[in-house]
Amino acid sequence: MLKNQNFKYLWLGRLVSNAGDSIYYMVLSWYILQITKDSFWVGLINFAIFIPNVFSFVFGHWIDRGRKKKALMLLETGQLVSVAMMALTIGLGVTSPILLAILAFLAASFGMNTYAIQDALMPKIVARKDLPSAQRYMSFAYNGTEYLFNAVTGFLIQLFSTVTLLLMNVVSFIGAIVSFWKLEDVEKKESLKQEDEGSFKTNLFKGFSEIWRNRAILLIVSCGGLANFLFGGLNVYQVLIADEQGSAIILGLLTSSMAIGTLIGSTVGAALFARFMSLGKTLTLATSLYGVCIVISGFYAHSVGIIVGLGIANLFLGITHVVQKPFFQVLVPEKHLGKVFTAAASSGVAALPAGSLFFGIFSDYISSSYFLYLFGAIYLMIGIIYWKNKAIFQFHL
Template identity: 25%
Template sequence: MRSLFENLTFSRLFLGRLVTNAGDSAYAVAAMWLAFQLGGSSFYTGLAGFLTMLPQTLQFLAGPLVDRWRIRRILVGTQLAQGIFVLTIPVAYAMGWLTVWVVLVVMPILSLLNQFVYPAEQAALPRVVDKDELVEANSAFSFAYQGVDFAFTALGGIVIAAMGAIALYLVDSVTFLAATLVFLGVKIPAAESQSNGEETKEEAENEDPENVTSALDDYLAQLRDGIDYVRGSILVWVLAGSLVVNAAIGSTLAVLPAYAKAHGGSDAYGFLLAAVVGGMLIGSLAASPLERFSLAALSIGGFLFGGVVWLAAVAAGWFPATLGLFFLAWIPVGATNVIFAAMIQSVVPEHLMGRVSSVLSSASVGAMPLGSLLGGLGGDAFGNAVVMTTTGFGFLCIALCWLIHPQLRAIATLDDLGGEEYGLSTAAGAEPSESF
């Protein structure tokens, strides 16, 4: 992995991801706890989760723009804008205007801006590292994401308990500014299939206004390219299981603040989030050695293990045991996330990467907003432990999906995905649509 960090562009992307994830992690803890504190029930955290996750389902709309715009401009612009919006919460607090509804308005705006960031990073990696380095590169990025998330979610709950949620918002604004400065120094090459460099693309953005209709038609055509690629491949069935588990995860996140309050308060909330993220961190670090195993075996065995351990965590009744079991339950999630990201990057052509990755992201989290809303309502009606139990069964559903589908069950390694039966090699050979 050392050779990756000798690549200056990759190193800057990695550093930028570290910093921006620090901000995201601090914000996530502060926002959900503040919504619970100001609203006073799981309904408001469920609504907050719904509003935050809803923009994620629209990420596929950003795909064609990511494939067209300069990636550095996307990264810099989104970080700067998020830093400004985060500051509105401390300002509203200082002016005496802060209510739960102010928090609920800011949350989806920040989430919407964030939908450009991860497709842009996903599209950048194949341009800056060799194909045989993609698993290691994604593992490093997952470490940056999960490692920082682990530290800041754990510390976030403690900071809230000591200084209040507003202090975390101030920290968050500083991290977004720092990420903006880091991304200013990143230079991303154009995709190989693009005949013109990014400077030519920049000129194309200054088109005559009379060509707006044509540009819209081209945008829609490129959007269809990404949707058709996914729809005609085995990826549809991969997403089917993800929808179930993501609905369950959304419901769990909605009741987690109230569940944590029953076990100690904001510090318990931070530790619960850190246990989840810590498990994903260990899983992402284990992805490289696990790459040699069958994708089907990893998915079936990993999520079967995760589901059983999650159910045991809810039933444990002793908070330290719950933390440890939550940690174990998320290890397979971290490992499979890294391997699947490398799978997509290894088979999807560069000119489609932004569109395909954003379509996959939108589809995979499509059930989370509804799950969050229903989880908040269910937590008030049936109890938080009942809602959290559903996540364990969601994990088991993914294992079952891979077990009963013959093509999923037959997938061995990344190289096997080039076969016609998976619908990826044909799509990968498609000609790029004309840039708009």
Template identity: 25%
Template sequence: MDDETDGSLWRNVGFRRLFTGRLATNAGDSAYLIAALWLVFDLTGSSLYTGVAGFLIRGPRVLRVLAGPVVDRRPPHQILVWAQLLQGALVAVLAGTALLGELSVWLLLAVLPFVSGIEQFVSPAEKAVLPRLVDDERLVRANSLLSLAKSGTDVAFQAGSGVVLAVVGAASLFVFDAATFVLAAVLFAGVTVTSDTDDDTDPAETGDSLGDDGSSYGDRLRAGVGYIRGSRLVPFLLGAAAVNFGSGAMTAVLPELGAALGSASAFGTLMAALAASTLVGSVSATVFEDVPYGTVGVAAFLISGLSLAGAVAVSGLVGTAGLLFLAFVPVGVFNILFFSVIQSAADTEFVGRVSATVSSLTAATFPLGSLVGGAAAAVVGVDTLLYGYAGLLLLFGVGCLVDKGIRTLPPVTEADAETLGFGG
């Protein structure tokens, strides 16, 4: 780890490069997401197709668990570099086709899952490299800053991209995204770590399929899943899966809601409100690191459910966007603390696999929600669908309150593998 004697993460060169790379890639991703979802809706005029697009964007997240054993074996900073280069090449195809005036909804839908599939290696690699760059007592702060990099760029670029899209079209946004992938690859290339698993030995030369201990890919995958089976986080994972189903449905109907409120720029404003809520939640997370995590969970989802219901009830873009922002600030706090608990409590050799497994389990229902939400909106309407999601958030909050295993979870600063039941 780099010297942090002054107490500042910014003196840590590796973390600084990781943070800057995250800024670059998220700036492009924000523009890409707005362009892709709005363009699908614009080309088809149907929330059903935006639901399909949401499924194709989020669906590969279910497979993130498969990336865990790779991340825990190979140098994570190298995985970050190659992922950026491959994603940049795919987005460049969309940019070139758009510039030639040949971009179709079918090509767009075909490319979406490949870009997202490569992305599934990025988050586990980032979470695996972070504990090797910073001390345990700085993990919450470091995670908060990385989430800040993501949500901060989302706020600026999602709002701005809606306007740019309406003025100059999708091609410029795709060109911008491709360029940011290349920039991020250069920055990630400067992130170097030293660990027992981070060497230049080719597994094929040692006879290992993927592990330096002779274990196969399947063995390491099963070990990672078994490590969290029976832990106190399992009830939360099941509840989060249900909540993510509602998030998928909401994503599918936001373009239609934006169109009803104005235009592509209104859609960008709604997406920016969601990003801003994550931004504020990330910045605020450090305030709650000494608060019992179970208490944070109960409050977070009860507040979110009530606020989302209010966002649907009010009229006008300002009121809707404002309450939508308020609805997901608590969820942003909850998520930062959740992954900080994992990174702090899990054994180092399991961090990549546990992070990937948790991400897959909690994300599994999001793409299904996108499909169902896009189809259901045509039957029950956007407002009814969003009220249903608000009810789901409230139900999860009540569930956290009733379940003693979740309600009594300790603060992040006190969590360890034994307390959470990891490996049991």
């Protein structure tokens, strides 16, 4: 894939940009906790970073109508300026958590649609048959750097000052801008003046209507929203599982195990499955096997066996991450990809905090084991839904 120069620069840009994202999220949360000694401000920072994604769909029309190379460079520049202002603010000794929350909101607002733009650009620079392979590389750029830097940031915080680490982020954004700048502007060769599709106002919810119109895409997005609701609950229960076992080390091992499983699944696992079956059958089987493994993990929720169980389960989760995107890139008209990707992101993101809130309230009544049984059973049901839908199960490139 890296012989394709456009894809290489797109992938490298995402790789270094994600490294920057991963560092500043954690560094800022840690810094806020140190200066305020109040977890409320940590929650506020995370809210400020999360909330822009709910409104991702608003920008879908502009993504489809504009030049995606320029959009990527503009958004990376916005992130660069926002993080540079954080470094300047802290360097000058201004310890205002409100100001830092505002800057975090700005950085997240610029960064929220970079994934959608890249996914919408992919069919223009990669042959249809190579989309799954391209997605494996992008999944490593998305997940690999995040897991790696989440793991090492704790050590970096001990070695470097907050300002130094934020300036490292600025350098990573500069690297991403340079990489995106080297992309060939493929859209110059096409007419960006497609038939008049109406104003921004009439296209505001076009992504949702396109999802509704395509039954296969609607099922994937709907099931993805349900899955995110459950993952919101899993964020709560993994802390409870560690607490039940009386050690924060269990929490670290759980998150590391799941991260490693997802990374292996999205690279080696996805490539292995691609040799033997179509994308539709891979999505169906991987989804079902993830559900089965989660159910089995429920039997070990009160022992260290849960670490191995969730790690194995996430091998199959990583595979589903890779094979879902080509469904959108093939079944959705290219002129609507930006709208659909942003609408899907808005729908999915909103379910995460809802799940965390719901299971946070009812965790006193639902044990860790029963939550995992429920989680796995619902995922298995999603696999059956995919199997019953011919457009999904029989999908291939």
